[in-house]
Amino acid sequence: MSKLLQTVIIGTVTGSLYSLLALGMVLVYRTTGVLNIAHGGIGVMAGFVAWDLVQLRHWPYYAGLLVGVSFAVLVGLAFERFVVRRLPNAGSRTVATLGLFLLAQGVVFVVPWWSNNSAQVFPSPFTGRVVSIPGADFAVSYDQIVLVGTVVLLFLGLQFLLRRTRLGMAMRAVSDDPAASRLMGVREELVAPVVWAMAFGIAGLSVMLIAPINLLENTSIVAFTLKALAVTFVGGLVSLPLTVLGATVLALLEAFTQIYAADIRGLPSAWPFILMVAVLVIRLIRPTKALDEQALAAA
Amino acid sequence: MTGAGPLGRRITPAGRQRGRDVMAAWHRLTDGDTVAVGPADGTTNGNGHDSGPGPVGRRPMSLAPWSVDGGGREDGRELLSVENLSIHFGGVQALRDVRLRVRTGEVTGVIGPNGAGKSTLFNCLSGLLQPDAGTVTFDGAPLRGAPSVRARRGLGRTFQTPRLFRSLSVLDNLLFGCETADWSGHRYVFDPRLGRLPQIERAERIAALVGFRGDLSVPAGSLPFGDLRTVELARALCGAPSLLMLDEPASGLDADQAQSFVGLMRELGDMGLAVLLIEHDMALVMGLCKRITVLDFGQVIAEGTPEDVQRNETVVHAYLGRSAARA
Numbered sequence: 201m202s203k204l205l206q207t208v209i210i211g212t213v214t215g216s217l218y219s220l221l222a223l224g225m226v227l228v229y230r231t232t233g234v235l236n237i238a239h240g241g242i243g244v245m246a247g248f249v250a251w252d253l254v255q256l257r258h259w260p261y262y263a264g265l266l267v268g269v270s271f272a273v274l275v276g277l278a279f280e281r282f283v284v285r286r287l288p289n290a291g292s293r294t295v296a297t298l299g300l301f302l303l304a305q306g307v308v309f310v311v312p313w314w315s316n317n318s319a320q321v322f323p324s325p326f327t328g329r330v331v332s333i334p335g336a337d338f339a340v341s342y343d344q345i346v347l348v349g350t351v352v353l354l355f356l357g358l359q360f361l362l363r364r365t366r367l368g369m370a371m372r373a374v375s376d377d378p379a380a381s382r383l384m385g386v387r388e389e390l391v392a393p394v395v396w397a398m399a400f401g402i403a404g405l406s407v408m409l410i411a412p413i414n415l416l417e418n419t420s421i422v423a424f425t426l427k428a429l430a431v432t433f434v435g436g437l438v439s440l441p442l443t444v445l446g447a448t449v450l451a452l453l454e455a456f457t458q459i460y461a462a463d464i465r466g467l468p469s470a471w472p473f474i475l476m477v478a479v480l481v482i483r484l485i486r487p488t489k490a491l492d493e494q495a496l497a498a499a
Numbered sequence: 500m501t502g503a504g505p506l507g508r509r510i511t512p513a514g515r516q517r518g519r520d521v522m523a524a525w526h527r528l529t530d531g532d533t534v535a536v537g538p539a540d541g542t543t544n545g546n547g548h549d550s551g552p553g554p555v556g557r558r559p560m561s562l563a564p565w566s567v568d569g570g571g572r573e574d575g576r577e578l579l580s581v582e583n584l585s586i587h588f589g590g591v592q593a594l595r596d597v598r599l600r601v602r603t604g605e606v607t608g609v610i611g612p613n614g615a616g617k618s619t620l621f622n623c624l625s626g627l628l629q630p631d632a633g634t635v636t637f638d639g640a641p642l643r644g645a646p647s648v649r650a651r652r653g654l655g656r657t658f659q660t661p662r663l664f665r666s667l668s669v670l671d672n673l674l675f676g677c678e679t680a681d682w683s684g685h686r687y688v689f690d691p692r693l694g695r696l697p698q699i700e701r702a703e704r705i706a707a708l709v710g711f712r713g714d715l716s717v718p719a720g721s722l723p724f725g726d727l728r729t730v731e732l733a734r735a736l737c738g739a740p741s742l743l744m745l746d747e748p749a750s751g752l753d754a755d756q757a758q759s760f761v762g763l764m765r766e767l768g769d770m771g772l773a774v775l776l777i778e779h780d781m782a783l784v785m786g787l788c789k790r791i792t793v794l795d796f797g798q799v800i801a802e803g804t805p806e807d808v809q810r811n812e813t814v815v816h817a818y819l820g821r822s823a824a825r826a
Contacts, residue, residue, distance in 0.1 A: 385679040
């Protein structure tokens with residue numbers, strides 16, 4: 201029983217990690233039609249900015265966090281203003297995010313005092329504090345609880361934004377039909393910067409919440425982002441609930457196979473691919489339109 | 500087996516047949532016969548679109564109740580004036596020195612063969628395209644600025660292919676229009692009482708007005724084609740336009756829906772709304788419009804009442820092609 205509980209908790213925490221990264225990508229895709237490949241890269245870069253201030257310059261943690269997120273927001277605004285706006289369609293903008301990802305990776309490696317040859321420790325004010333699980337020889341750290349709580353808040357916040365606010369409606373309208381939205385009085389030039397700033401800010405915050413748990417390290421966070429990308433396909437890149445569900449299912453599958461089927465080597469790493477293949481098979485069996493409508497209805 | 504049309508355009512046999520159908524409809528109108536707006540066989544609406552199963556489209560409808568004069572108020576003032584509007588795309592002159600007048604309380608038609616520049620004209624007027632030259636005066640002042648600015652000045656439009664916000668509910672689509680109306684402070688020309696209603700109730704009333712009887716809470720993307728058109732019209736009306744620009748609004752509608760549409764347009768015109776209509780269904784255009792402008796290759800080749808236009812030789816050539824006309 202203790203082992204089962206431990207597995208579920210590990211899966212839930214890891215699922216939250218994937219969800220956190222995936223929600224930002226779904227936000228961008230759903231409101232702009234662009235697959236934001238730069239999501240993880242921008243998060244890592246913002247994370248290093250915050251780490252630089254907190255660890256090397258001894259800024260207060262929250263001040264460093266604020267500057268790191270603000271940095272990501274500014275990068276989002278600049279990217280929208282100088283790149284996205286000048287490109288004609290979602291396809292070319294998606295390619296541009298790949299370019300931005302490579303640029304962000306380069307910056308992290310180029311800054312000499314960031315020493316990204318090895319992972320950096322990025323402790324939070326909660327580091328070292330744990331909550332013991334009654335009846336189980338297991339404890340959950342405060343950082344993990346903050347991570348799960350942030351995912352819940354972010355999920356509810358994005359749902360509220362997209363469904364209940366004028367800004368969210370305008371975002372969705374621009375995504376559905378930019379020309380028609382302009383005729384309905386929506387000013388795309390004001391909506392798009394908000395989307396990119398929010399998405400990049402979420403990317404920065406995500407990495408800063410993940411770093412105290414998994415260290416601040418480029419390769420692993422990019423790998424998490426790729427897994428997060430896989431789970432976004434579960435919700436057709438538009439549904440927030442299905443994305444969180446997909447992230448949780450993937451993380452639980454990984455946790456259960458790691459703990460209960462440890463002798464099957466490579467299976468945990470294969471789950472994202474199995475999940476994507478399963479989604480593709482379902483899309484082949486069932487009409488894509490019906491699935492998309494279900495995803496939108498669940499969104 | 501193609502013939503040369505005006506300016507060397509190649510006319511396909513199907514296009515020639517289409518032209519003959521159009522002219523036949525005109526002449527039946529002139530002779531006072533009844534004309535079926537919907538398909539005679541119930542399979543298409545006359546524009547090549549499937550009108551679906553059921554009895555719709557089989558019932559011939561008389562145009563007489565709609566009256567050939569369009570039924571608009573005689574005292575309408577000039578709302579839209581277009582002078583020498585031109586635009587080109589690369590080497591193609593899409594519009595050249597186009598002139599157009601639209602008066603309040605009237606339905607004005609813009610017709611022409613495919614590629615004549617009708618939708619381009621709409622895109623220029625609504626601000627989606629920037630013309631190379633020309634002036635547009637709307638309600639006594641130059642019409643400039645982004646589409647959103649023009650929408651707030653009272654321009655509402657629909658598209659050839661309905662362009663609703665597919666992930667939003669029908670109601671949310673309509674609320675976008677209501678939001679535009681509230682922002683601009685325009686009164687609803689066709690029913691000033693609507694402006695005093697809360698947005699949701701207003702949207703429900705306008706949905707009912709255009710004949711949408713479906714569920715307002717479903718995603719717009721899940722609607723059948725006919726309902727997409729109806730909801731798009733409702734969304735445009737929710738924006739409290741003083742000029743309603745409709746791009747092939749009857750395309751894809753079944754006979755009942757087309758009949759309702761014509762009745763609605765007449766009512767809206769009677770209430771003082773100006774309607775600018777692009778439509779290929781000539782029976783509908785001739786029955787509904789008070790004045791018609793004919794475009795071909797981006798140029799105005801005729802302008803006048805339906806009777807003037809249908810007797811115009813240049814228009815006949817534009818639709819049939821010179822060789823076919825000679826034959």
